[in-house]
Amino acid sequence: MTNFTELGLAEPILRALQTQGYAQPTPIQTKAIPVALSGDDILGIAQTGTGKTASFVLPILDRLARNDKRPIPKATNALILAPTRELVAQIAENIRKYSKNMRVSVTIIVGGVKIGPQTKKLASGSHIIVATPGRLLDHLNNGHVSLSQTKYVVLDEADHMLDLGFIPDIRRIMKQLPKKRQTSLLSATMPTQIRALAKDFQTDPVEVAVAVESKPIERITQSVRHTSSSAKRDEVTRILSAEDVERAIVFTRTKRGADRVSQHLQKAGLAATAIHGNKSQGQRTRALASFKNGEINIMVATDIAARGIDIDDVSHVVNFELPEVPEAYVHRIGRTARAGRTGTAISLCDATEAKLLRDIEKLIGTRLPTDGTEPLPFDKEAAKAKNARRNPRQATQGKKAKPHRKGQAAGKPKLASTKPWSPMEASAAASNDSGTAERSNDQPKRDNRKRNGGAKADGGNRSWSRNRPDARNQNNARRRKPRARAEATA
Numbered sequence: 001m002t003n004f005t006e007l008g009l010a011e012p013i014l015r016a017l018q019t020q021g022y023a024q025p026t027p028i029q030t031k032a033i034p035v036a037l038s039g040d041d042i043l044g045i046a047q048t049g050t051g052k053t054a055s056f057v058l059p060i061l062d063r064l065a066r067n068d069k070r071p072i073p074k075a076t077n078a079l080i081l082a083p084t085r086e087l088v089a090q091i092a093e094n095i096r097k098y099s100k101n102m103r104v105s106v107t108i109i110v111g112g113v114k115i116g117p118q119t120k121k122l123a124s125g126s127h128i129i130v131a132t133p134g135r136l137l138d139h140l141n142n143g144h145v146s147l148s149q150t151k152y153v154v155l156d157e158a159d160h161m162l163d164l165g166f167i168p169d170i171r172r173i174m175k176q177l178p179k180k181r182q183t184s185l186l187s188a189t190m191p192t193q194i195r196a197l198a199k200d201f202q203t204d205p206v207e208v209a210v211a212v213e214s215k216p217i218e219r220i221t222q223s224v225r226h227t228s229s230s231a232k233r234d235e236v237t238r239i240l241s242a243e244d245v246e247r248a249i250v251f252t253r254t255k256r257g258a259d260r261v262s263q264h265l266q267k268a269g270l271a272a273t274a275i276h277g278n279k280s281q282g283q284r285t286r287a288l289a290s291f292k293n294g295e296i297n298i299m300v301a302t303d304i305a306a307r308g309i310d311i312d313d314v315s316h317v318v319n320f321e322l323p324e325v326p327e328a329y330v331h332r333i334g335r336t337a338r339a340g341r342t343g344t345a346i347s348l349c350d351a352t353e354a355k356l357l358r359d360i361e362k363l364i365g366t367r368l369p370t371d372g373t374e375p376l377p378f379d380k381e382a383a384k385a386k387n388a389r390r391n392p393r394q395a396t397q398g399k400k401a402k403p404h405r406k407g408q409a410a411g412k413p414k415l416a417s418t419k420p421w422s423p424m425e426a427s428a429a430a431s432n433d434s435g436t437a438e439r440s441n442d443q444p445k446r447d448n449r450k451r452n453g454g455a456k457a458d459g460g461n462r463s464w465s466r467n468r469p470d471a472r473n474q475n476n477a478r479r480r481k482p483r484a485r486a487e488a489t490a
Contacts, residue, residue: 007033009058010065012101020097026051031208033059036184041205043198044186048157048307049334050210053094056080056154056184061099063152064127071105071125074145078128078152079177081170083160085110085132085281086288087307091156092130104128111135112281119144133161133169140176147176158187158194160307167193174201188331216330216364219337222345224357226373229350233264236320239346240270240298247291248316249309250300251332253324261320262300272298276305303328312339319347322356326363351376 004017004025025033028046035042036059046052060078071077082088092108099106107121109131115138122129122145129136129145139145153174155161161170183202187194198205216222227235240248250265252258255276262274273287273296284305291299292311299309303323314336323329329347336343347368349357354375361367 007058008037009033010062012065013058013061013098016098016100019100022054025054028052028208028210029055029058031210032056032184035206035208036060036182037062039182041182041202042184042186043190043202043205043207044184045188045190045207045209046186047188047210047334048331049310049338052186053091053156054098056156056186057091057095057098060128060152060154061095061102061104064099064104065102068103071127072149073125074123075149076107076126076129076145076147077150078154079136079147079150080128080130080154080156081133081136081161081173082130082156083132083164083166084304084307085112085284086275086305086309087157088130088132089285089288090310095128095130106130109136109139110281112284115139133166133173137169137172140173147173148178150177151181153177153181153183155183155185155197157307158185158197159189159191160304162191162193164304167197170197171200189327216333216345217337219340219342220333220345221342222333222347222368223371224347224349224368224373225371226349226375228376229352232320232348232350233261235348236261236318237265237268237270239318240265240272240316241268244315244344245297246315247294247297247311247313248299248318249306249314249332249335250298250318250320251306251323252300252302253321255302257321258300258302258305265298265300270298271296272300274300275309276302303332306332306335309335311335313341314338315341315343317343317345319345322347322349322353322360324356326356326359329360330364346371349375 003023004014007025007030009017028044028050029052032042032044032052032055036056042056044052044055046055057080064077080091082091088108088110092106095104095106105125105127107118107126107129109118109122109129111132111134115135118135118139119142122139136145140147155170161167183205185194185198185202185205225235225239236250239245240250250261250272252261255278258274258276262272265272273290275284275287279287287296287299288309290296291309299306300320301309317333317336319329319332323332333343333345336345347357347360357368
């Protein structure tokens with residue numbers, strides 16, 4: 001099939017696609033849309049940037065266009081689950097584009113925002129709900145929404161939902177859906193857990209796959225720049241200060257790293273912002289909107305947060321840190337050179353990332369050219385310092401205590417002996433060594449008279465002698481003397 005008309009989509013959808021400038025369906029759309037329109041379940045294998053969103057959105061809109069009814073209160077005709085708030089927003093935006101000539105109610109359900117407006121929107125009913133699993137489950141548990149009328153279900157980027165630990169939530173959600181429904185599951189990879197999920201919740205699914213692209217497209221100019229870890233921020237500043245940088249995405253491994261790089265670029269006078277999971281939903285939405293409308297031209301992001309960034313005119317991708325999974329490199333640089341454009345991908349590599357670079361080159365089947373820089377020798381101390389910055393808690397922990405010998409009590413390791421600061425501490429230490437438990441000064445003293453049944457002062461119990469008035473006075477006097485000495489020497 002060479003155009004959307006041949007796919008048999010409803011006329012309002014075709015007009016919207018024409019307005020958006022979409023003339024030909026992508027391979028995943030050509031394969032998946034006819035299967036979805038036939039009513040079969042779909043098990044789709046496709047990466048980001050292949051047009052997979054339209055492959056499941058357009059069939060749902062086609063059904064709604066041919067059955068124009070108002071949504072039922074607290075119910076929804078279709079449910080789309082995605083791993084991140086940004087991806088949810090991107091899917092909802094595409095739905096609105098494709099349904100501009102229809103009356104379709106779309107509700108976004110994500111965490112990080114007030115629950116009240118979502119509850120109010122759900123009460124009036126929705127044609128399509130696009131949600132992250134956690135927040136949707138909250139609404140289900142509180143009775144804000146019902147899935148009893150849902151006919152179409154989509155699990156998008158299922159492998160990333162697995163990575164984020166959403167599978168238990170998804171299973172709880174799926175149990176509340178009617179058995180008679182159409183379920184589409186899309187994933188870039190197909191690990192065993194995802195196939196098990198498909199087996200549990202799909203009926204004879206048709207597997208639709210687009211060849212996994214392990215080699216980057218030829219329109220991307222790739223290079224690697226060898227540098228030290230400490231010089232990376234200055235290096236990325238020089239790269240992004242070039243005149244040919246129109247719009248760039250910088251990838252870091254950690255949320256803290258994204259903030260630090262963004263702040264460094266801002267101090268250098270560049271229009272940069274960071275986006276990651278620790279940002280509030282409002283902050284993430286504003287940052288993404290500013291990046292899309294051109295107010296800022298540099299976005300620093302983690303891999304997960306970047307999944308909702310779908311912009312065609314990104315000129316540069318910079319890997320501030322190489323990804324630990326080689327396939328993520330292909331996903332990262334695929335953010336540029338879209339829609340027939342060319343792009344540039346530059347990776348910064350320090351000595352500790354040499355193996356990561358080799359793994360990437362093995363995956364893509366070629367060595368990345370360098371821009372005149374040479375690999376730095378491995379510095380063991382620098383690697384330790386870098387690991388300490390990445391795992392400060394681990395760096396501050398001492399060595400593990402040796403296993404205790406047979407017959408020795410297992411407990412806290414013995415502290416190094418120190419010279420007691422007063423005779424009272426020396427006495428306490430001596431009593432501990434002799435097997436007597438140390439009693440905190442904050443604990444109340446035991447009343448031995450009650451313990452001993454009110455024994456008389458001249459009884460035979462030796463412990464009672466410590467409670468005689470004259471004995472107590474002597475003990476108190478002894479306790480006060482060390483304190484007086486300490487105060488005198490202070």
